[in-house]
Amino acid sequence: MATTESAATRAATQRYLTLFMARDWVHPSQPPAYIGAFAAMAAVDVASFDHLLAPRAATSAVLTSRDLFALLAAYQVGVPGATLYLGRLFKELTSSGATLHARTLTAFLDALPVWFERHGGDRIDKLLPGYRRRRLVHYGLILGNVDILSCFETCHVLQITEQDLLLAGEHGHLSIIRFLLPRISVVHASMIMHQAVANGHLDAVTALHQAGGKASEAAYAEACASGHDPVVRFLHDAGYRYFPASLVADAAAHGHLGMIQFLHDIQYPDLDAAVSIAADCGHMEIVEFLFERRPYLWYAKRSKAPAVSSTDEHKMALNLLVARVLGTRDLFRLVVSFQRGCDKDTLALRQLLRAIDLTADDVLETLPLALAPVHAMFPAWAAARGVEHIDMYLPSKLFRHLVCYALVCDNVSALRELPIELSYHDLELAGLHGHPRIVAFLIETYVHAPHLLRITLKGAVRSGHVEALKQLHAAGVDVPDGCFQIACERGHLEVVEYLYEHHLGGVDGGGKHIVSQTTINGHLPVLRYLHARRFEGFDKFALRYAVELGHLGIVQFLHEIHTEKMYGLVYDAVPGGHLDVVRFLHQNGYNHDVKGVLWYALTKGQQDIARYLQEETALKKRWSRFQKQVSIKFHDLKKAITRR
Template identity: 25%
Template sequence: LAMDFVVADVDKFRSRGVDGAMDLLLSLPNRPGNVLPAGPKDTRESTIELMKSYMGRLNMNISPLSIVHIAGTKGKGSTSAFTESILRAHGAKTGMFTSPHLIHVCERFRINGKPISEEMFLTHFWAIWDGLYATKDQVKNEPPMAGFFRFFTLLAFRVFLAAGVDVAILEVGLGGRLDATNVVEKPVVCGVTMLDLDHTRVLGETLDLIAREKAGIFKRGVPAFTITQPKIAADMLVQCAIEHENPLFVIPSLQEFNVDVTKLGLHGDYQQVNAALAIVLATQWLHRKKPLALPLNYRELVTPTIMQGLTSAFWPGRAQTIADPKSSTMYYIDGAHTPMSMQCCSDWYRQNCASNTIAHRVLIFNCHHERDIVRIFQPLFDISFDHVIFTPSRSCRPSIVKIPSVKEALVKAGVRIEGLAATAFDMNNCPPNGDKLYWQYNCAKIWKILCQVYGRVAPKVTICNSVEDSIALIRTTAPMTPSAPLKVLTMRSLLQKVFTYQNGLYFDLIDLFRFTNDVVKIDKNGDYCWPGTTVSLSSTKKLYLPLLEYDFRFPVHYTIVDGDLIKLQRIAQCHPEYFTKDALYCALANNAIQIANYLLELNLQPGLVTTTLLDLAIPCRDYNLLKRLVKMGYGCGANSTINLAAELGDLYSVQFLFFHGYDASQAIDKAAGSGHLNIIEFLHRMNVRGVGPGAIDCAAMNGHASIVAYLLTYGYTNSTTAWNLAANDGYLEVIKLLHEFDAPHCTSNAMDFAATEGHLNVVQFLHTFRTEGATVDAIDGAAGNGHLEIVNFLIEHRLEGWSHCAMDDAAFNGHAHIIIYFLQHYNACDIKVSQRAINSAASNGHNEILQLLLQAQLPEIDSNIDAVCGAAQNGHLEVVKILYEFRNSAWNSSVWFAALQYPSIMQFLFENAPECIDWQLEFGGKEIPYASAVVLQNLANRMESTIELDEYYPGYEMFTIHTSQACYLELVQFFPTYPWDSKTMRSAVLQGKLSCVQYLHEHLHDQCCPHDDSLLIAAVGLDDDNKIFSYLFTNCKACEVTSDVWRAAARHKNLPLIQLLHENNCKGASSKTIDQAAIVGALDIIKFLQLNRYEGCTSVAMYDAFYNFQWRVVRHFCIYGQPGVSTKNTISSINSAIQNLFEEGLSINPITSMTLFPLIKKLEESTKKSYIS
């Protein structure tokens, strides 16, 4: 019986999100014992025992859950939906667990009617998986890992416990007595919906046996309710109620409740019994503390709030009607899978298709091969279908049951096959057993045979590979005139791919919108992080979202950046309010011309961007778009647009804008600077001239000689900028033109700039043809930048000379050849140099220059203390040696302190310059000599620390010292006998010095580590990846985790620390932890605490989040509620915050109000009260 449990490469499943989790769960061994009614240890008979074992291994206690337990064959899901909606209308925080899911596995687990997020699903999934895997060695004769449905039941319990729901509605998966949900020992109330023959292989072949299995959820003393059942089933339910010692009541039809059935949220006559049962189950739960007097007066039960719940109930895929927007086709969707439910489905479809104008009736069909296919088919023969399509759907439930052949299915249903020809059981191109379409081919053949048996005309029968192919086939044959529509009856899986429109979104948009605003943020690289993906956007890919971390428009703008016009159009159909004029900025900034034209057709709301839109349109070079924008009034009066067009050389745009009244006087300057002569010529023909010297200056500084010549010809003037910048960048042709036209404003700066930047040809031209000359800055600049040829030319041909800056700057920049030139050509007494040359060469490590200058024995320089300190402080040992060789006096302790970070220099000083070390440093306690105190202060200052001196004793010249921020490891080690205290450790933590913290803990623990939470709180806010906190938390027993530590982690948005404290079961967490996270907008911490802990929060959380403009947190609370806080109190908190904000004169911008208030309205709808005007 031992089952090897080895799952390889679990990490590869983790990395694939929900799909990976599902694949991993489905990869578990599918043993016959999991579904057979008898067998050893791991069979269905041991389900409850196994569930208790799993819950024990997970330390899971479900007793806090208040449960409504619902079993039955048909209507379990609808009854659960009705019940949940009613209880939610009464303000209860609801959890609901149902199966199977329709589109996404998260639908099985709902909080307040909404499927949980993928993030929440994965958090709880892996918590259960890891918990069971970690304890797998504790069991021997049972499966160590829970199977598919058992696993999901455990997951549901964990989700509901973490969310702190008021009520949990559990739908039985299979049967009841041996269902995993029946581990619940004391529900508030039980319900049994319509019973029918289904899963007979497991539950029994007769209705009474099935009823006994369903009644297995009855518990002693717990009231149970059911609807009118077939007599054999009703008798068994009564018998089981007697055995379980629980009261059982049969609910009458909905007419007895005085309910308008036309207002039910779920359609179909058969939903009336489900609604009636839901009313009683919900009412019983609402009066759980004071049970209702039985029997009930049903007409008095239905209050307006209950009616609201019945009306707003929604359960997709049950008697749902959806129109295909791409054809005149109406789809009727239902999940019928038993003979009785198929009869209801058939009746519903025929009632809605009574019109004689219907062109075609089409059936798209699939059901599991374990069902009695022949009996399910029978109600459908009352409808004259023109076309029947069989297609597979994606079933998540594995099956070990063999797919029956055509003969086996017919014989099982009692259909006489003796009169049928043998060829009736053959089918052309029928795939072998094991092919994915094998069951569909069998269904098609059974349908055709039954048509013969019942004397029906066989319709056209088609087998498709998928639902998508079925839809594509129908669309190619659907009539285009609404007067003769196509009406299609199909199974629920059609919704999964084509017509999902839950929460107002098309299916292909769900991933784009799912929790976008909960997770969109800017990472350290400036990229947008969103649904597990980093969206890298270059400077030309801008979203134009001023509200970076909270903006509902992100999906719109992201789709624009992605260039997907089709998806953008679908978003507009769902959420037109998300489209503002900022979207136009986004489209133009990303050169999305087609999208921009589409956006101009929409009624865009005002945005927040205020820059000129046309400035973004010009680089797109789409003139039709430009004309359209100007015509619509975008950018009127903004002359920056024509200037930009001129700068980019866009002549057509310049002409268009000019003729539409834009001022082009500055456009000439832009065109000149960019070298676009054709634009200047056009503007001249239009009698437009530049203003001031800007045109020639811009052309000259960029080297456009032809434009300079043109402008000078037309009488434009210039400023000194033209000469200076042309010379600075070496544009000799421009210099010649300016000289030829006798352009004014040339100064000595021209030659100074040319010499400094190394343009010898310009220097020579200015020297030969101009008289402005130069200054000492010419040689100084050329020498500082190492231009020896220019230095030599200026010295030989000009008389301005140079200053000490020439050699000082050459020494600073390491130009040894300049130093050699001056030393070779001039005597020591004629050389101009300052001490800065020595000091800078020493600090920068220029050994050769330093040696040249010191060997020259120049009178202005020597090997002083500042030079050696600079060399020592920067670690230049060879320079220190050179300076030591040329020193003319003893060094002092400042050299020693400068070298503290470089042991090699300290060793050299110790061996060669012992006078640097103050040998009087002796510490025998807190009292030290004055000289030693000064040395210690100097040492601390060098190390960016502080030593505070106090308690001066005049008679003894003694000081008592204590440390404030002297916490560097070198300092502590340098004075190991000094009595460091807890202030030293705290300072070390605050400055993020892990090595010092480790040293103090390991060597001075008793005197430096206080027995409180101060060190952990100090470490929470450090930007060191929590290294110091982790070290102290792991190694320092004196550190205590208190509620202040939890709150500090929340205040600093430190989710890893919150997770660390949670994983180690640290005490101190409270409702104030989430309150603190709400103030600073730490949504990731709030979500983690809600998922994994039970402390909840207070109503202050919503108030502080709203008051501090933490909109992401507000949105989260609006959608998912506040754990431990009623909806009414949540809204009241918002109301108070808004009032206080307005009293203080603050306001909410339009984008925030546009996106935030609809969320608040959802809260108001749940209480049917208007709190916010």
């Protein structure tokens, strides 16, 4: 009987639960609690429940009442509208690709206290877990919104980390700083002050200093370098003196007028050097300020006139007079209006030229790349101002740089206008690049000193500029001895052919040395040309050089012309790992001890060569065995034929 009643109870409970869920009376996410409740009710009186919940005509009229629905919903576990609204706002704040939405954050903070007043602080963790609160705290620190910090503190869920302190100092909102100061220690205040000083937040620095915070030397130096002069002034008045070594140069180069004014006020040493730096970088306001505040800069250099520098008293009076007259800004502008000055393009060109180091050891190789930015700018600059006015816009100490530019980039017009004598290196540079117009200009200029052009001719031979060589030779310039050897060693075949045909540059001497050096450098076309002209030096030593350096083409060529062989020549190809050379020598009958070469290759770590020789040795053994077997077969066959 009990079993039957229990089964009936469970069936009735399931039926009532289904009915309630179908009418949205029960929250669908928590049926287990309601199943127990209905089971208890069914145990009391199932028949009464059937009677009460049986569908009748008045049922729909009762359950569609708004008040009754609100009363029933008040006892459910579902999500209220305020909670849904807060969740939607938070999702908008933290959506992918979203920026800091100040308006959305304000709406969120307006709705959060209402929610908290209704639901209390016990359910704050369900609405905003720890990681969500961290993000909202960061937004508040960045935007300067104190309300969110106050709200979380009211809910007893506010946690401030060192990262939050650094973020507060970086953005420097005074309201945030005032909120945090009563809640943190002096050590934490110093952490905030470090960031506030480095980022130039004066109000925040003032509040933190009053609270006992200390700024580090690095933060003060960073504020100086960044040009935050209000912060630097305040801390200087407070006793800070951590100036970086490059303070004046950085302030002048970056145009930090406020820092220059501050350094002038405290009589910082070596501030006079800022004038030239600011002028080079185009910061005219700094130049004007320093000349106005320090008039002695106008006459900083001593005069060479005897009448001016006769006595110290006269010099002092003259200095005072000049300081009074020229120290006015209006007169300064008037004087400048009659000057050509230095425009921005000229300043940029000067900086590019100064960046080229002509004293470097590899300057001849690096010049073309270093002069590329100058070449991109100079033609347009010269066309706008006139190449004949170079000396008016550029200082004489840059003339040597311009000469190098003209020789490398084939600018004859600039070379004509430069009032400077060409040096040995300039003449050599002209030959190394071999521009025909430059060579023609040099021939015209040094028509009475052709011996100087031998330097240019030698440079043309080194670089293989045969046209420049022909120009200079046609102009009567003597070809120095050794040019033929230089052309051969560098592989300039056209130059070699020209010099040989005209018997120039020491063609008749040093055949063996020329062949050896050309072989070492791997210039096969030149070697073929020299051999066709019956040059000496194509011997076993040249073959050895080619084998050592792995020049397979030259090895093959020397083999073709029946160069004398050397025993054990394969050994010389092993240290460099020249497998192709080893294979060629082995296949063409160069005598060597295979086992010895194999062991030598293993000791030198040349596994490929050792593997090749091992395979060749095994193949040779198999071939020898095969030949022996064939010989025996032929011998037996010969015997059989003889017996018949």
